[in-house]
Amino acid sequence: MRILQVIDSLQVGGAEVLLRDLSLRWKARGLAIDIAILRETGSPLEKELAAAGVRIKVSEGGAIYSWRQVPALAKLLSGYDLIHVHLFPAQLWVALAARMGGVRTPLVTTEHSTFNSRRNKPIFRVMDRWMYRQYRRLVCVSEAAAQAMHSWAPGTRARLRVIPNGVDLARFRQGEAADKRAVVGDEVPVVASVGRFERAKNHACLLHAMTAVADAHLVLIGDGPLRPEAEQLAGTLGLTGRVHFLGRRTDVPQLLRMSDVYVQPSRYEAFGLAALEAMAAGVPVIASTVPGLAAVVAGAGVLFPAGDSKRLAAEMDSLLRSPERRAQLADAGARRAESYSIERTAEEYVSLYREVLDNERQAEASA
DSSP states (O other), X not given: OEEEEEESOOSSSHHXXXXXXXXXXXXXXXXXXXXXXXXXXXXXXXXXHHHXXXXXXXXXXXXXXXXXXXXXHHTTSTTOSEEEEESTTHHHHHXXXXXXXXXXXXXXEEEOOSOOGGGGOTHHHHHHXXXXXXOSEEEESSHHHHHXXXXXXXXXXXXXXXXXXXXXXXXXXXXOOOOHHHHHSSSOOEEEEEOOSSGGGOHHHHHHHHTTSXXXXXXXXXXXTTHHHHHHHHHHTTOBTTEEEEESOSOHHHHHHHOXXXXXXXXXXXXXXXXXXXXXXXXXXXXXXXXXXXXXXXXXXXXXXXXXXXXXXXXXXXXXXXXXXXXXXXXXXXXXXXXXXXXXXXXXXXHHHHHHHHHHHHHHHXX
């Protein structure tokens, strides 16, 4: 089975990390996996996959939102049994490239979110409905993502499949914790949060909450367009010295294991892979009550109303003051993470690929 995975880039993010983890496991079990990217960034994920023998094909279409991606991608799509696409605009460009180039290879896509900016403008509904019709199966990472997809594009219901994300449990359970003194300068309570600096992650809520949590330090792992705004807000709130912007890191498991509490304050989150990674690392989790994320954390962590910085501060302060409760939640979170292994996710995708290919063979035989 030869599979081409297509994604905007391999810059570090939730969908990109998931694709890395899945591709390594698929390759280990004998699948021929190539990855096509719209833009090369030289990221750690690119280097890791290349070192593992996964071929990375780079589109010559220029900017990821350029229409030149269509003819450029059309040159990369041949020779595969199935093409699996992640994220927009790769979803649109591949659909157009396949249609315009007469590519009959079945297409599958994964919807990694419950919301995107296109859904604010009804004019994009027509485009999205056409785009999604080109895919044999639409995989959603949670029931919440599937419900959101059906609401936006009702005709997709019969082709929707839910395959929850998975995490490399061993990677987050093994190894030493990072040295607090080396990271934040002192042996103090540490709150951690991982995520790209963009509106959906709502770092502002967490920063406001930190003003009411004495003594603790906050480590923010990740990068993105709103990082300068978050850094400015931290200074305005008087948090300079207690908030540490670490940028993109390759030692996330060690940083998580160093932390006393993990917070995911997202405005929307289809799944919450970073929160699950914290649970696997044995860190008690506080998360906002948004669909997808809440389903992962509920019963194994603490939930607070999205955007309520005062409630978040109270939950953080209470948890930091109670080692016993932190230990209980850490244990509950680790048990929850057991249900979301990356091996299970990889196997479910392989089963889906086989289903799609079997249907294609039956349709050809009938014709």
